[in-house]
Amino acid sequence: RAAAARRVAEKETRKRSERRTYLVAAVMSSLGVTSMAVAAVYYRFSWQMEGGEVPVIETLGTFALSVGAAVGMEFWARWAHRALWHASLWHMHESHHRPREGPFELNDVFAIVNAAPAISLLAYGFFHRGIVPGLCFGAGLGITLFGMAYMFVHDGLVHRRFPVGPIADVPYFRRVAASHKIHHMDKFGGVPYGLFLGPKELEEVGGLDELVSSPVSEATDTEDAGEEKTRPVVCVVRTSVFMGQSVPNEF
Known part of the structure; x- marks a missing residue:
């Protein structure tokens, strides 16, 4: 009985340590991405209004693509989850359907993969001016917002990898x-x-x-x-x- 209690205590200690490790990684990445996105939005729109004229069409396009990309990512994630993750990429996604060993799982790679186009779109839209760069900036921002929401609800709320309050x-x-x-x-x-x-x-x-x-x-x-x-x-x-x-x- 003492040995069983010790094993349970050791498992709980290990799980708390793993969740703490993932929480640190999640907080650091969230703060980094959020701060960069906020700074990018602030400086981009500040530069746009330097001449005293607000680029209405570009601003509306950026906002529209932000909302559209955030909503569209739900449908992209649904399709990719069914057609890719549960098919040709199952060897990676399977780690998410099996007992986790350690604070991370191979499935976490998909978050990095989805971050690449978001960062690319944000960077292009930030360093260029015009309607097309504005649309790209909005799309990157929408993907980023979806990714943040997905992490808190999926990883935090559903799978308890960190507390979500x-x-x-x-x-x-x-x-x-x-x-x-x-x-x-x-x-x-x-x-x-x-x-x-x-x-x-x-x-x-x-x-x-x-x-x-x-x-x-x-x-x-x-x-x-x-x-x-x-x-x-x-x-x-x-x-x-x-x-x-x-x-x-x-x-």
């Missing part, structure tokens, strides 16, 4: 988290493959009732996949994350 209390994000759990349970052939529109995908395949009334795993961390326990519930399970602790609640 009040984000865990947003009702729609709780539905998104529950939908993504169903993807990992593979009840509808992997659907939903998207994240933020996951509940809509489930509705399209007739799985909305499953989101509301099916047994939902209490564990959301892939590392705990081998120790999951399910229980019937009459509503979706909420995972509240506070100071690194995950507290399942019903709502």
